[in-house]
Amino acid sequence: MTKIVRGSEWRIWDLHIHTPESICQDYKNTPENWDKFINCLENLPEDVKVIGITDYYFIDGYEKVMAYKAKGRLKNLEKIFPILEFRIDTFGSGNENRLQKINLHILFDIDESKLEAEIKKIREEFIDNIKISKLEAHKTKKLSKENFSEIGGTLKDGFESLIPSTEEVLELVNSTTWKDKTFLFLGYKEWSNLEKNQQLKPLKDHLYSQVKAFFSNNIETNEKNQNWLNEFGNKKLLHSLDIHSFKDLDTYEFEENGNKKPIDNYHCHTWIKADPTFNGIKQIDYEPDERVSIEQIKPQEKAGYQAIDSVTITHSDFTHQTLYLNQNLNCIIGGRSTGKSVLLGAIAKKLNCDKPVKFGNQEYTDFVNAIVSGLSIAWKDGVENNDRNIEYFPQSYMYQLAKNKDGELDKLVEEIIKQDAVKNQLITNYDSFSSENNSDITTKINKLFQLQEELVKRKLKLKEKGDEKGIRSEIEKLTKELSELKLKIQITEQELEEYNKLKLKLEELTKTNETYNTQISKIQALKEKFFLNKDIDFDIVSLSESNRSYIKSSFEKLKEKFQKEWESEVDKISLKNSVIVKANSEVITEIEKNQNYIKGIEAFKNNNQYKEVEEKLKIQRDKLADITLIKKEIEEFILQIDSFKTSIKQAHRNFYIKIEEIKESLKISEGKLEILAFPKLKSNEFKELLNWSINQQSDEGKRIVNTSIENKVEDYFKLTNEIFEKLLSGTITLKGGNEHLGLALKLMATNYFQISYNILYEDTFNQMSEGKKAFVVLMLLLDFSDKDCPILIDQPEDDLDNRAIYKELVKYLKKKKKERQIIVVTHNPNIVVGADSEQVIVANQNGVDTKNRNGTKFQYITGSLENTKETDEKIEIILERQGIKEHVCEILEGGNEAFKQREKKYDIK
Known part of the structure; x- marks a missing residue:
């Protein structure tokens, strides 16, 4: 069965479970209780996919758990890590008779294909290198259960009284052998008390610098404690019950009818978004806020009809495959002409999007349309439906909108504003008023003539x-x-x-x-x-x-x-x-x-x-x-004529006044982005009318037509009223085919004002660079949208400068992907790595040195950023030659050497 790969996914990681083999536990270490313990692990809640077998000092419990796994048990768990819990000789506060020992948890990277050798290495090259205390009498006594028992009298007494040296343990962890093979956690409670009892803050800061995260078993105080922990940096406080007994591991029991009994005591609220691997856990050090969430339910879960689950490709030019998508950010990368935009455009067209996949390139569009018939799309709720909504932004789409040709940007903004029922009614009312005012003015002008x-x-x-x-x-x-x-x-x-x-x-x-x-x-x-x-x-x-x-x-x-x-x-x-x-x-x-x-x-x-x-x-x-x-x-006629003229002029001005009256009510904002409404004079249309109708052979005609009114409302009204009076008195010469009544109607009954919008984001829209304009357009498209459907964006970096990408777009994508599924084609490493893309789709076109499976023109491979595998040149299929991380570095950075060379040249301290 082909493994389904969706990149970084949210799973519950319970990294603090002791076994019956642990020195300190309440299970009782018997064969029966070991079977019961394994049953408990097999019946953990279905979202628990990764656990840490966390025993004091020794790896025996982990070894025994993995022996069960080797026999086909524990199939519900995707990864089991060995974690050694060390009580080290830095003390937190307690009571006068008993100080709290600092608990250091050391997670090891294990290659399960070499499990026996890996466990042996941890025993011989790590555990055996630790002395059980700094005392002169024990300086040659290595850490072992036998030495605990010999010196302490009993295993438990030795465990309680003999404590390894903090410096020695950290020195070994940071050694060449282990620094890239371990991941450290601290017990929060003991560490937080470290400054009490005259302990020194430097010790506390030193320990903080050595570890990647903290453990706590109290979910009620987790948020408060995390806020306090944030004062030291951005390391996460993970939740686990610190399980030592069956009391907290109650999920294995069943009713007589076979239904599992409700969970009463067990709970773990630590969700980590990562591959269930050692590289996965490392991500919580790189992206703590993005990769860790402490809550009861699965974070950022999208509704089934609002996320594309998979895309199956059967067209002859493509390797027949199914690409599984993440609910959050999916980035499609690859070299030139490798089928990135083709794939995105085909998905959009399959879902009946009416936007062009590439402006002005019919051949490209035809090719994409040909692919669509060989494409099937399944949604997260299991339904294949081509009529569900998406938002698709092809290449240069934001740039084209930013130019506001034919008022396209104004139309977009108005559609955004209309999403608010009250504002929509205001605009509808204005449109109705404009139409009725037109009819009213038309009637009055006809009557006036x-x-x-x-x-x-x-x-x-x-x-x-x-x-x-x-x-x-x-x-x-x-x-x-x-x-x-x-x-x-x-x-x-x-x-x-x-x-x-x-x-x-x-x-x-x-x-x-x-x-x-x-x-x-x-x-x-x-x-x-x-x-x-x-x-x-x-x-x-x-x-x-x-x-x-x-x-x-x-x-x-x-x-x-x-x-x-x-x-x-x-x-x-x-x-x-x-x-x-x-x-x-x-x-x-x-x-x-x-x-x-x-x-x-x-x-x-x-x-x-x-x-x-x-x-x-x-x-x-x-x-x-x-x-x-x-x-x-x-x-009477003169009085009526004057009254009609006044009324018509006022009614004509009302086209403008009514917008002024509602513009404050149409204002909207989202963060730093603000949209202000204002009445905009359609001066070009007005000038076209004058050019088309007024004879300019006379100086008077030239003066009227060439009078400047650009954005000067009072100049416009002054000019219209002058022309209107001349039309009534017949003292203006018109071009052939025009009549005074007809021009008066076009002049006064036509609304030459429209509701237009100023967009503010630190600057006014017209003052922004082209790149910033394009980014603001993207924000408009997404921030003010009431849609929850997937977003498809083709190469947004084409419209933006690098500073805007890193400072604005990356931050924005990180926020938006939590709300909506995003699929983006990009060549920019900041978008993929900076925005911490959950799923990366690497595209390749078949060539002499870039072979695809079965020689098909296009092929794709998917995975997370933490998916890593050293390059193996012996593998012929280029996409299968290395991990996703290596592909990203090669395609977007030019490879490791290029990246390192740039780093040297930048000489960034």
Whole structure:
């Protein structure tokens, strides 16, 4: 069965378990209890994959455990380390009668293929070289159970009273033989008490410098103690119960039905993310914060549908293989054209990503598309699903976005902001406002131009009526002429005066009724104007079906109700006018029946000269009445025109004002990264409109078109208002095909403002270097995303400078990989090593000196950074010739010699 390799994975490492062979234990060292002990180990919780057999001074217990393993037992454990616990002669505090001995734990690197020889070497070249105390009498007595018993009387008494020298043990550990074969831990409790009882701090600091980590059996105080330990450096406090008896090892028992009994006492909260090897444990010295976690549940666990488990490749150009992925950071490395980006792009395309795998390279894209059919992807939950979401960033993607061509970056930022429901609603509301404002301005401009036309007509009509001064003179002349003719008529002066009053009154009322009847006709026509003609189907499309139905129904009922009320109000207003007309008509009827009026009519009806002058006078009076009415209408038109112009200008400014009102509410931040909203003038679009429509042959036209408005809002409004006034007055010349109304609509009803965004990360976005811009774009893509899906990035270093990679990107990847699975193609060692990639995928293209298995064009090998194997030139398949660490060094650093040469040249102290 092929071993599944996912690189560095989280496992529970319990490195403090004593055996029945240990000098100090409560199991009782019998064959029966040894079988029980092995049963306990075989039934540890399934996450426990690595244990340390930690016996005092001697390796006998480990040897016995490994004998069981050799017989096929303990298959649940991936690695068993031998750890010797030394009580050394540096003392912590205790009580006055009994000082606490410092416990030094020494983990040994064992090659299990040479197990017998390795154990013999530890006995003969380590244990046998330790003296049991510094006393002169014992200076030749080596560490052994026999010498403990001989000198102490009993094994236990000798163990309690005879203590090896701290200096001697550390000197041996640091010797050429053992310094690369051992890993040291200290008991936290005794070491933490070292300054008490007048002990010296230098001893404490010296011991701290010699070890790689600490042990504690108290999970309740672990966090507090770790915080205190951090004051000395960054070494980790590992948790284990320090098991000496079956009381803490209770997981082997079963119910009668075969189910395992619940775990009552055993627990270990030490999770280490590393291969179960000696090189794996060394990682907690290099990356303590990344590689160790003390908690009950598995750290950084991704949901099954949010992490790709494996990629199986069957295309003829590739070695048929399954690549298993880590839940955290996976780095694909290799030389040029070795199939790195091809693999990443094929995964993205298999999962239906619509981004190009390489901008402007169709041949490359076609090749990737051809591979997709020979690819299958399984997710962590065991499902093969090609429709699950990923985020794929091809080569130069961040750089392209950073250029903000066609506003792509603004669109990205807006999508980020829209993830917040409240902010999304603000933007949606603004879009709705913009659309409605456009319609409102369009309606008003059309009405304004109609009013302008009517005003022109009224002024022409006023001119046609004649000169008001001349009409008044004519009325005065005709009135005088009538007065002279009255003297010849058989009617008394009083009757004539009464008749003239009634006649003038009748004429005025008749004219008034004509005006009112015209008004009634216009008022009745307003019934056809719906009180509310808005349709809300678009506005409610995102609501649930039940809410949508309810709101639509309510809206339609209210529309019908308001329409009826509107028509009723129109009828009421018409009725008021009709009442006045009726009252006037009744007065006219009364006048027509008045005896003085009738007598006057009779007196003048046969006087043709008087009738002719009277008719002329009526015509002039009617003209004067018309002029008065027209002038009043003109005044009203001018007031309405001014009101519409003011309203239109304000409505046009509101495109800008509304963004100003909401910009603070759209602001978001994540750490040092901040996004600020602001109204941005689309000056290019505006200038294109002017260039396209205004005739620039005149100096005036040139001045208007070339007026600078770049990011100067008030200059923009000043210019638009000037052009608008000229369009209304017709005093601006347009290019052929353009009309004043059409340009006014495009000028004032179009929103030339958009919600744009300033990105701040130490500097404003425009002030950043290209590399920093690209990094900030990556942060935008990931920090503000509400997605949990895998992230695929192709060569991010292409967009960044080396300083940004090391200072920004590495730190960022370390943080982000804990939240989401990342797969990245890279040539940069800082990304792979600096970001502590959990899984490394090494790619190779078949060649004369770089052979693949079966001669296939592309092949891959996977493993952790701690996976190491010395290069064996005899192995023909290049990927199998050495370990992952060696491949990383060779591909990314140029090999050991190149790395060492650079280190010398840098001369870094």
